[in-house]
Amino acid sequence: MTILASFERFSKRRGARLAVDELTFDVPAGRVVGLIGPNGAGKSTALAGLTGLVEATSGRATVFGVNYRTLRRPATQVGVNLDGMDVEPGLTGRRHLQICQLAAGVNRVNVDRVLEQVDLASEANKKVRDYSLGMRQRLGIASAIIGDPRLLVLDEPANGLDPEGIQWLRRFLREFAAKGGSALVSSHQLMELEQVADEVVVIKQRTLFRGSLAEAKALGGGSLESAYFHILEGAQ
Template identity: 60%
Template sequence: MDKHAIEVRGLTKRFGRRTAVEGVSFVVPTGAVVGLLGPNGAGKSTTLRSIVGLQAPTSGESLVDGVPFDELDDPASHVGVHMDGFGFEGGITARRHLEICRIATGAERARVDAVLEEVGLAGEGDRRVRTFSTGMAQRLGLAAALIGSPQTLILDEPANGLDPDGIRWLRRFLRAFATRGGTVLVSSHQLGELEQIVDQVVVIKRRVLFTGPLEDLVGGGGESLESRYFDLVEGATA
């Protein structure tokens, strides 16, 4: 049986009368880059937050390396997370922010400089976070996700605010991370960029519309991920 870095099984989350996701099931194979796609309000962030224990599902479960997130020993070594809502204290430096993350995860001191270098912020560690552009803040968020040397990254719209050079850098970084044996689950609206790096795709609109290899979705007829994505979501009921 293939090993899966992440398994989502029958995930349903309701907020009062509103159902954010219903019966969502998919797997993220170890060593793959998997794109989680869907329109605004489709339940992508709800799904990601449920995987990493930030909210309890109404029913169903999510597993990371075979166990629920809150049962992981040393969770930061299993999964690094960067998503909306993970803010920064603007008055401290980037280095101080990462030092707080390092202490919280139990990582070695050397990891702060290592991750600053890894995300291209080696010369910016002593700048206060409030002076960062949106793109620099995205890189800092990725650095924080990497601080525990995780095997898996879960990223929610990591390309927001990046310029074209930054987007190209992110694409290469994520592909290299997977080539070294890491796993990536990434939510993004930038379908053209995702098509260049993902191995598999999960498309949701409250329910799963497609899950599987990218090539199974786009086929051999020259269709793009974007065109097939809109075929799915526009034909789905809410």
């Protein structure tokens, strides 16, 4: 099985506190992996470590077997949309994606392609300040896929989406995985994640559970939400 991303005993210390402690799991090709845990569990730190925004105190996090920072054209291999990656509100959605396209070093036609893909073509010339939260989420995903990557790293991608947008996100992630891509998705929306994830990782500073969605649900009587709380209670 091809592994697109991997955490190998990844730890990050912030002062006297371990934000993440020896986190270990893989993201295989063709899979959607849900990363879940309570607030402060280290999810954002883990995603930041995988995408080169923070350095490990010990262990390592790799994409395609190497440190993200060593990738020559990272946007063509890893698409990233993390919390806090703001867009200049005075730009139009199209202009923002044109800047992303230039940074990624890919063809200009990618802008129109991803606007259609995320269903923002009709809103492309509006300024981002006039976008709803759901539209900003779609723009963030468009930014992530502008380089046609094989791996996506997404933080709370369903946040702010209306029911139609959530249905679109489900289709998008399943189609992306069906074509051989992988997505590592951090989310608090367990019922939604249950509809799209192939595998689940539960963390609270360290890895509490990693396995298939079916294995996780079996721990909670068929429900991911019940399994999640069961895993957390067992770690106390």
